[in-house]
Amino acid sequence: MSSRDPNHPSPTLSVAITGSGGSGVVTAGQMLLMAVADAGLYGLMGRSAGPQIRGGESAVMLRTGDHQIDCLDDHFDILIALDWLNVNRFAEEIPLTPESLIVCDPESGTVPEAIAHQGARVMALPLNALAKGVTEGRVNMVALGVIAELLGLPRQTMLSVVDKALKRKGAGVIDSAHQCINSGFDQPKSLQLRSKLPTISVPPPRWNISGNEASGIGALRGGIRFVAAYPITPATEMLEWLAPNLEKLGGALLQAEDELASINMIIGGSFGGIPSLTATSGPGLSLMMEGLGLAVTSETPVVVANVMRGGPSTGIPTKSEQSDLNIALYGFHGDAPHLVLGALDIRDCAFTTEWAVRLSEELQTVAIVLSDQSQGQARSVIDPPPAAPAGHGRKLAQANEGDYLRYRLDPEDGISPMAIPGTEGCLYTADGLEHNERGTPSSMPRDHQRQLDKRLRKLVNLDSGPSWAEIRGSGENCIITWGSSSGAAFEAANRLARLGRATRVIAIRLLSPLPENRLFEALAGATRVLTVEQNHGGQLYHYLHALRLLPDSARMLARPGPLPIRPGEIIQTMLEQY
Amino acid sequence: MSGNPVASPVTAKQFKSEIKPVWCPGCGDFSVLSAVTKALAYLALPQQNVALVSGIGCSSRLPAYVSVYGFHGVHGRALAVASGLKAARPDLTVLVAGGDGDGFSIGGNHFLHACRRNMNLTYIVMDNEVYGMTKGQASPTTSPDWAKSMLTPHGPGVPSFNPAAIALASGATFIARGFTGKPNDLAKLIVDAIQHPGFSFIQALSPCTTYRPEQNEWKKIVRPFDADVTADPIEAAQRIQADDGLSTGLIYQTRLPVWQPPNSISAEIEQLERGFQI
Numbered sequence: 001m002s003s004r005d006p007n008h009p010s011p012t013l014s015v016a017i018t019g020s021g022g023s024g025v026v027t028a029g030q031m032l033l034m035a036v037a038d039a040g041l042y043g044l045m046g047r048s049a050g051p052q053i054r055g056g057e058s059a060v061m062l063r064t065g066d067h068q069i070d071c072l073d074d075h076f077d078i079l080i081a082l083d084w085l086n087v088n089r090f091a092e093e094i095p096l097t098p099e100s101l102i103v104c105d106p107e108s109g110t111v112p113e114a115i116a117h118q119g120a121r122v123m124a125l126p127l128n129a130l131a132k133g134v135t136e137g138r139v140n141m142v143a144l145g146v147i148a149e150l151l152g153l154p155r156q157t158m159l160s161v162v163d164k165a166l167k168r169k170g171a172g173v174i175d176s177a178h179q180c181i182n183s184g185f186d187q188p189k190s191l192q193l194r195s196k197l198p199t200i201s202v203p204p205p206r207w208n209i210s211g212n213e214a215s216g217i218g219a220l221r222g223g224i225r226f227v228a229a230y231p232i233t234p235a236t237e238m239l240e241w242l243a244p245n246l247e248k249l250g251g252a253l254l255q256a257e258d259e260l261a262s263i264n265m266i267i268g269g270s271f272g273g274i275p276s277l278t279a280t281s282g283p284g285l286s287l288m289m290e291g292l293g294l295a296v297t298s299e300t301p302v303v304v305a306n307v308m309r310g311g312p313s314t315g316i317p318t319k320s321e322q323s324d325l326n327i328a329l330y331g332f333h334g335d336a337p338h339l340v341l342g343a344l345d346i347r348d349c350a351f352t353t354e355w356a357v358r359l360s361e362e363l364q365t366v367a368i369v370l371s372d373q374s375q376g377q378a379r380s381v382i383d384p385p386p387a388a389p390a391g392h393g394r395k396l397a398q399a400n401e402g403d404y405l406r407y408r409l410d411p412e413d414g415i416s417p418m419a420i421p422g423t424e425g426c427l428y429t430a431d432g433l434e435h436n437e438r439g440t441p442s443s444m445p446r447d448h449q450r451q452l453d454k455r456l457r458k459l460v461n462l463d464s465g466p467s468w469a470e471i472r473g474s475g476e477n478c479i480i481t482w483g484s485s486s487g488a489a490f491e492a493a494n495r496l497a498r499l500g501r502a503t504r505v506i507a508i509r510l511l512s513p514l515p516e517n518r519l520f521e522a523l524a525g526a527t528r529v530l531t532v533e534q535n536h537g538g539q540l541y542h543y544l545h546a547l548r549l550l551p552d553s554a555r556m557l558a559r560p561g562p563l564p565i566r567p568g569e570i571i572q573t574m575l576e577q578y
Numbered sequence: 579m580s581g582n583p584v585a586s587p588v589t590a591k592q593f594k595s596e597i598k599p600v601w602c603p604g605c606g607d608f609s610v611l612s613a614v615t616k617a618l619a620y621l622a623l624p625q626q627n628v629a630l631v632s633g634i635g636c637s638s639r640l641p642a643y644v645s646v647y648g649f650h651g652v653h654g655r656a657l658a659v660a661s662g663l664k665a666a667r668p669d670l671t672v673l674v675a676g677g678d679g680d681g682f683s684i685g686g687n688h689f690l691h692a693c694r695r696n697m698n699l700t701y702i703v704m705d706n707e708v709y710g711m712t713k714g715q716a717s718p719t720t721s722p723d724w725a726k727s728m729l730t731p732h733g734p735g736v737p738s739f740n741p742a743a744i745a746l747a748s749g750a751t752f753i754a755r756g757f758t759g760k761p762n763d764l765a766k767l768i769v770d771a772i773q774h775p776g777f778s779f780i781q782a783l784s785p786c787t788t789y790r791p792e793q794n795e796w797k798k799i800v801r802p803f804d805a806d807v808t809a810d811p812i813e814a815a816q817r818i819q820a821d822d823g824l825s826t827g828l829i830y831q832t833r834l835p836v837w838q839p840p841n842s843i844s845a846e847i848e849q850l851e852r853g854f855q856i
Contacts, residue, residue: 271663272670274666
């Protein structure tokens with residue numbers, strides 16, 4: 001998605017920082033990302049935390065380079081441990097190679113076996129002593145200086161980030177942070193990385209944004225002005241960003257008593273003519289299903305931004321998984337045609353959420369937008385996100401145009417004009433009961449058949465245009481994927497191409513209604529097809545198979561979270577399977 | 579309220595739709611329909627600026643029978659739909675209607691929070707102490723020894739729920755009880771409720787002639803409270819607790835801040851986007 005040639009990306013560097021609660025891992029990660037951004041580069045910073053309310057061990061994983069980065073790499077170049085407490089919980093998430101560099105302080109103990117067995121080089125540095133040498137000095141700032149120097153980030157860039165990030169903390173804190181960073185820079189290092197980050201002379205315009213914030217901006221771009229929601233990990237930050245910003249645009253956010261309330265509140269808001277959204281995660285989506293059926297039947301457009309986490313049940317609230325595709329597609333009782341979209345990366349959270357709002361408004365139905373924890377709670381330096389196709393907006397009834405039939409059957413596209421309260425001469429009752437054209441409840445077979453046909457027609461007639469998927473590459477090898485696995489798939493395809501195995505990737509954004517003809521065309525000539533997704537059951541694979549869109553020989557790579565799908569894993573599967 | 583809702587220049591008939599109710603002959607809900615339309619006529623509200631929201635159940639069929647904008651949602655969620663509508667469209671007059679099962683059982687949590695939130699909504703619960711649409715099961719307001727349901731052949735066996743007490747404890751600012759045998763009094767309560775700034779709750783005793791025929795006796799024993807409305811929650815609590823649940827009138831009314839999201843535009847999207855620029 002970068003402006004540069006995505007088929008020939010230059011090398012990137014990956015850093016993991018781990019530490020116990022209060023050691024400032026996340027602060028260091030965020031400041032490192034800011035420094036990368038200020039240096040004109042791009043970066044992706046994911047975080048992994050335990051369930052502790054406050055404190056507890058955490059890890060940040062940052063990958064940086066001169067192009068937009070949409071997935072973590074197969075391994076890390078640097079692991080810097082502020083301490084080794086509870087690091088075992090992250091060991092699986094931080095793959096290293098013998099070329100990787102572990103930076104740690106012998107004072108914190110020896111490298112734990114879970115990390116050491118990977119055989120990476122170890123560089124011992126007196127991180128704690130350096131911090132103690134500075135008044136109010138902190139180990140995380142020393143580490144930041146060490147990392148910046150190893151990566152080749154300019155010292156001044158790192159120091160100015162401190163000025164910005166710690167502005168509110170006062171001159172004393174800033175001064176000691178400067179001293180710590182300088183000591184990290186100046187500390188002699190026995191080992192170095194094989195490469196340094198490139199220098200960018202004229203950086204392009206970029207944003208520093210989290211996936212949840214990007215979804216929020218997409219929602220507002222699409223026209224959302226009312227949100228009702230119940231707090232849930234990992235979607236809450238979207239709401240926390242939306243609350244003050246909706247208000248600035250004249251909209252409102254209502255904190256509901258539960259998810260049953262949130263979905264019904266936004267149905268109320270949308271019935272009132274205001275484009276409305278809720279954000280949630282798996283358990284909340286499960287609670288909302290009845291309300292979503294009501295929105296489909298009453299033809300009230302609403303958008304649910306579902307930030308996926310490990311499931312089912314409470315599952316793994318703080319970690320990522322792509323396992324809500326099934327509920328998003330099939331969770332309704334009855335026949336309930338609706339939209340399901342998946343954001344391909346952090347930047348795409350903005351585009352896809354905006355598009356979902358516009359499609360939902362135009363088709364007067366439900367749109368479920370799937371993102372996940374690895375997007376929502378991660379930050380990325382991105383090119384400014386593009387606008388989504390504008391669509392036609394909600395078709396409104398005009399006042400006093402004669403006998404008003406809310407659910408009239410004659411529009412060919414199934415989209416009947418909706419009257420907004422306040423419109424004279426169009427009184428009607430929206431209903432979740434099956435109804436006739438007027439909206440009067442009806443249990444007559446004919447009304448049921450016709451209204452079902454009408455609601456389906458809206459979706460069937462949708463021409464999604466090219467936005468339905470991101471398609472790159474060519475060749476007989478084909479990876480079909482969706483959501484946050486897309487970044488790894490694109491990177492895997494690039495590397496496979498360099499290995500002489502030309503590979504195309506179809507990353508599906510519009511999951512329902514799936515433009516089957518377009519997928520069929522995109523698959524033309526593909527003989528070796530692999531579906532890639534981060535869930536246990538192969539939900540996308542089975543969906544596409546049920547639609548008879550995959551060749552019989554298609555294979556699947558389906559693995560549950562929370563470990564991200566990495567490019568190397570896709571390549572290995574492709575090579576093993578074919 | 580001063581004046582007589584029956585003698586309004588805008589007729590109640592204008593607020594009645596042409597759809598024939600599904601209710602049984604003699605159902606109390608007919609009187610609620612009549613009282614709602616009389617109240618709207620008295621207030622001379624433009625039809626298109628009124629919304630009536632309901633859930634599921636016999637009484638929740640009400641919106642289709644009233645000529646305003648209606649929303650007939652799913653079971654128990656009427657207050658949620660109405661709260662969202664009012665938050666998004668504060669200019670509308672929003673009424674909510676439903677039954678005792680819809681409001682106090684499946685929708686119980688929304689009732690608590692709607693009382694507490696004190697949005698400017700009028701909530702009319704047609705209480706017949708039974709689930710009628712599913713053919714006669716015990717509801718939260720059914721007495722513990724009512725043994726006519728096959729689902730609870732020994733009676734529900736648990737104390738019934740006191741809606742007025744719960745409303746008071748949850749922070750409602752207008753609590754009234756009406757009776758469908760006195761439709762004009764009920765209409766007056768509805769007018770007062772609509773005019774009350776904040777969340778108003780009316781428990782309308784509405785006999786079910788089919789599953790609770792004994793409620794036909796209510797007309798002999800329902801009587802007005804022997805005291806005027808109070809703004810003192812302690813006094814109101816005592817009055818509610820001392821009552822057998824069959825005294826009618828406006829029990830409690832007070833003024834508390836009405837919750838409504840702030841509404842003023844201070845930025846364009848482009849300004850918000852600038853916050854992300856490096």
